[in-house]
Each structure stands twice: as structure tokens, then as C-alpha cells.
Amino acid sequence: MVDNGTLSIDETVNKLRGTFKSQKTKRYEWRKAQLQAMLRMMQENEDEFKESVATELWKPKLEVKMTEISTIEKSIKCALKNLKSWMKPVPVSTEITHFPSTAKIINEPLGVVLVFGAWNFPLNLCLVPLVDALAAGNCVVVKPSELAPKASATVKKLLDMYLDPEAFAVIEGGADVAEELLKRKFDHIFYTGSERVGRIIYEAAAKQLTPVTLELGGKSPAFIDESANFETTARRLLFGKHINSGQICIAADYALVTKEAMEPLRAALLDAYHQFYPKGEAAKDETTHLVHQRHTDRLLAMLNEDEKVRGELVIGGQYDRESNWIAPTVFYNTKPEAKIMQEEIFGPLLPVLPVEDLDEALQFISDRPHPLAAYIFSTNRSAIDSFSFAVSTGAVVVNHVILHFSIETLPFGGVGSSGIGRYHGKSGFETFSNGKAFLHKSARKVFDLDIVYPPVTERKAKILDVLL
Known part of the structure; x- marks a missing residue:
């Protein structure tokens, strides 16, 4: 017992x-x-x-x-x-x-x-x-x-x-x-x-x-188009992988980026990385460690996959297996079949996949289970409205990540495989x-209408047909 x-x-x-x-x-x-x-x-x-x-x-x-x-x-x-x-x-x-x-x-x-x-x-x-x-x-x-x-x-x-x-x-x-x-x-x-x-x-x-x-949880997507403010976008994406080392159910799990936005975002990510970690790279005492070695090894298998599938290492990549630590890391041009795209990452890794436009991104997202959260970085009102309308998710956040969790007036929860309830x-x-439903009906006889009781007559039926 x-x-x-x-x-x-x-x-x-x-x-x-x-x-x-x-x-x-x-x-x-x-x-x-x-x-x-x-x-x-x-x-x-x-x-x-x-x-x-x-x-x-x-x-x-x-x-x-x-x-x-x-x-x-x-x-x-x-x-x-x-x-x-x-x-x-x-x-x-x-x-x-x-x-x-x-x-x-x-x-x-x-x-x-x-x-x-x-x-x-x-x-x-x-x-x-x-x-x-x-x-x-x-x-x-x-x-x-x-x-x-x-x-x-x-x-x-x-x-x-x-x-x-x-x-x-x-x-x-x-x-x-x-x-x-x-x-x-x-x-x-x-x-x-x-x-x-x-x-x-x-x-x-x-x-x-x-x-x-x-x-x-699930794989919460982020979409970035060419109208985005790349400086703030990069800082906020990287913040989402820094905080708790990405061990957050609503962390951006992957990014879909229009081809026109790929290079400006890369430059902004490099700048943000050096702002966050002035020594040149993240240090073990600056970020949360992973929960245990089994989780670390799972993420290292993603990190160390063949670059042709995993994608190009843009920032990060440092790790210490003994202390269960991996630096915030971004890959570019990750293939959809890569290990990192097959399950929720729940760690400080971010794969970036290029797309032609919003329509291709929405198709990519809709082909997968409903995410717990979905993020769009854009200043295009039409794109924001289309994304919010099309993506079935627990939350849509524009130009930030994770932030909605801290707002008490917003319900928090998922849809489909990402969760039940709020x-x-x-x-x-x-x-x-x-x-509990509560109904109080008057007990006075004058309000106890005969028309609702048997026997059914043609007159009662006509009156009820009007009232109902």
C-alpha cells in the first residue's frame, strides 16, 4: 500500500x-x-x-x-x-x-x-x-x-x-x-x-x-515572412529556445520562413545570439540544463544527424553530455524527414524550413496534428488574419512566442492531440x-397553462404551434 x-x-x-x-x-x-x-x-x-x-x-x-x-x-x-x-x-x-x-x-x-x-x-x-x-x-x-x-x-x-x-x-x-x-x-x-x-x-x-x-504539447510552428521586423523576431525566437532551454510545451518547435526572409533572419539570429551571449557562445551557467541524460541523448541524436537532412548549423551546437546541457541551436534548410521534425523537440534546438509563401506554410501545418500554439512574425495584416483563421490551435500569437501563457484573461489549452480543456x-x-442549471417556475395555478397538458386538442395544437 x-x-x-x-x-x-x-x-x-x-x-x-x-x-x-x-x-x-x-x-x-x-x-x-x-x-x-x-x-x-x-x-x-x-x-x-x-x-x-x-x-x-x-x-x-x-x-x-x-x-x-x-x-x-x-x-x-x-x-x-x-x-x-x-x-x-x-x-x-x-x-x-x-x-x-x-x-x-x-x-x-x-x-x-x-x-x-x-x-x-x-x-x-x-x-x-x-x-x-x-x-x-x-x-x-x-x-x-x-x-x-x-x-x-x-x-x-x-x-x-x-x-x-x-x-x-x-x-x-x-x-x-x-x-x-x-x-x-x-x-x-x-x-x-x-x-x-x-x-x-x-x-x-x-x-x-x-x-x-x-x-x-506537439510541434508548435512559427511562420516568418519578409515583412517581419527581423531584429525583434530573431530575439524572440531565440528567447523561446533560451528560456528553460526550450523545455516548454508551447516553445516554437520549428520555423517556416519565406525564401525572401531567410537571409535577413539569419543575420538577425547571429546578432541576437551575440547580444544574448557576449562571450561568443552560450555558457553552461547561463541556461537551464536538460532534465536527464536520456532526454539529452535524444536531442543529441537530432543535433548530430547528417547535415544534409538536419540542415546547416547557423548558431549554437555546443553541448556537454555529462551535465545534460545543450546551447540554444538553430539549423537552416532542415528537411521534413529529419529526426528533429518527427516528434516534439522539447529542447533548445530550432530547425528552419524555407517555404514559398504563406499558403505553403499553412498547407504544411494543416498536414500535421493540431499544435498547442502557433506563431506568426509579420506586419502584413492580411497574412496575420489568414494565419489566425486557417490554423487550428490552442493559441495564435503574433510577433512573439510563449507570452500568452502569462496572461490570466486568456484561456490556456490545446486542441486535438495537443490537449483537452482550458x-x-x-x-x-x-x-x-x-x-448547474437552475430554473424556478411559479407555482401559481393561473400560470399553469392547460395547453401543455393532455388531452391534445386541435385548439391546443394551434396555440402551441404559434408559441413554440
Whole structure:
């Protein structure tokens, strides 16, 4: 039996279900108190959170602050600011045949939910879904990623100190613990990670008829045309491969560039690379390292493929296998059949493929699974509109990458194989809520029209034909 402290998984889930049945998590005051406690936790323990991630993934502490801590705090503040309005029933109109009546949608919590975190942002991808689940009034089990054990231990220690122990639990462990958790009945499962594991989660949830949110990934494209501002385009593309060493589900996975834009973009990428790394090349202490050697070896197989297929090395290419580090790297004229184009890269490599025009780029993208995000670098309004209209994706971002993740008013999620469901801000609150329909019809006999009841007569049929 797997233990969570002194309680088994079954005992933990049963305890949380008992708490939920007590109705206390539905109260505004309880939800507000949990969110305030989380905010205090982030502010009072910032250094410990930074240290746990920085020492584990060799991630610069400023990057931890920017991509993890600040994003979590922003999510909490957004929920605290809007919680009362989100919780209010939403009035809706009724039809004349229901007169007099009132109708509304009541967002109620789902119950006991399970959140699986991910290793690439071990704080953010655990705690932001937790914020949404608590704001919606749920009891929550959090399972952090075992691939970031220091961050996982920190998350458990601090959440256990700050949140209501009767309504919340962190359960650590590996795949065996995840498998045990999936055998239990939850009211919602939230998972961030690979498509392969997402399918396993989905299959397990289906056996229990449990709804899921799956934040997966895929090969998110970037399209660059000749109207782009090449200086900012190059900086932002390179930034997307620098931050977290490209280990981001919404990183630009490849770039489709019009032939007229290829050489100006190359020059701008070289300039941006030297701006980012004044010593001449990226250093191991300037960028996050890769999670483990298996992942490093997978990326090195892409990096070291035959140049005729992989493409010309334009910038980067340095690596240290022992410390799981690869510099931000760009290839030019990559072939579609190259290894790097066969699966999500999830690393600091960027292949560039030339295309004739936007139409060819859109055809290339549409021939592949729906991406989690799609990026266009252009100042051509018509091209931007056509790209946004044609590409089926979780998000379209113009002239930047990744940025949309940090905006609480935008829903975050995928489509098709890149994910199911949305979170962040109000979208996250609704994901962890049941939108219960409520109708109140007058009980007065005068409004209980005989025409809707048997027996059916020709007169009743004529009246209903007009009203319906």
C-alpha cells in the first residue's frame, strides 16, 4: 500500500471526500482563506522555492522568479480579485412558454480532484492548476513530478504547512504512485505532460467516467515572412529556445520562413545570439540544463544527424553530455524527414524550413496534428488574419512566442492531440466547476397553462404551434 505520510491513498481520498461532503469548501470565506494562504506561502518562501528549482535543473534564479513564482502569484491575485464575481450565479433568459420563471447557471465545485504536475516547471504546473481548483471550491490531491524531487519535496512541505489539511494533500512518488491514484475515483483529473502519458491518463479516467483536462504539447510552428521586423523576431525566437532551454510545451518547435526572409533572419539570429551571449557562445551557467541524460541523448541524436537532412548549423551546437546541457541551436534548410521534425523537440534546438509563401506554410501545418500554439512574425495584416483563421490551435500569437501563457484573461489549452480543456483565470475556475442549471417556475395555478397538458386538442395544437 502506498502511503502519504501516515495515511494510505484510500484513506487520504476518503478524508477529502468527507470534507467535501461537509460543504465547507463551497463557502467564499474558505476559498479566499486558502488563496490568501497560498499567496503568503509564495511570498514568505520565495528563496526556498528558487533554490529547490535552481539546484535541480541548473535554472537561473531570475528565470525561476519570472517563469514560476511571478506567474503563480499573478494567478492567485487574479483569483482573489475576481472570486466573488466568478461565484455569483449567472442569470439567463427563458422562453415565453415558461413565463413566469427565472433561470440561472450556478457554478458549483466538482468534488475531489487530482492534479498531476510536470517537471519542466515543477512549481508553476503544480500550483496554478491548484489555484484554479481551490478557487472553484474543490478538495485537491496534488501529485508533483518525481523527475524534480527537490521541487516536489518543497511543494509538499510548504503546502502542508499553509493549506487546510482536511481538504488538501500532496502525494509524492513515481509511476507506481500515479498508477495507484488512477485506480481511485476522482471528480476531475488535470494532467500536464506528454501525449503518450496523456493517453494513459485518459484511458484510466474513462473507466471511471472521470472528466479530464490534458495539457499536452506537439510541434508548435512559427511562420516568418519578409515583412517581419527581423531584429525583434530573431530575439524572440531565440528567447523561446533560451528560456528553460526550450523545455516548454508551447516553445516554437520549428520555423517556416519565406525564401525572401531567410537571409535577413539569419543575420538577425547571429546578432541576437551575440547580444544574448557576449562571450561568443552560450555558457553552461547561463541556461537551464536538460532534465536527464536520456532526454539529452535524444536531442543529441537530432543535433548530430547528417547535415544534409538536419540542415546547416547557423548558431549554437555546443553541448556537454555529462551535465545534460545543450546551447540554444538553430539549423537552416532542415528537411521534413529529419529526426528533429518527427516528434516534439522539447529542447533548445530550432530547425528552419524555407517555404514559398504563406499558403505553403499553412498547407504544411494543416498536414500535421493540431499544435498547442502557433506563431506568426509579420506586419502584413492580411497574412496575420489568414494565419489566425486557417490554423487550428490552442493559441495564435503574433510577433512573439510563449507570452500568452502569462496572461490570466486568456484561456490556456490545446486542441486535438495537443490537449483537452482550458485553464488560467476564469477558464480554470470553470474547468473545475459544474455549471448547474437552475430554473424556478411559479407555482401559481393561473400560470399553469392547460395547453401543455393532455388531452391534445386541435385548439391546443394551434396555440402551441404559434408559441413554440
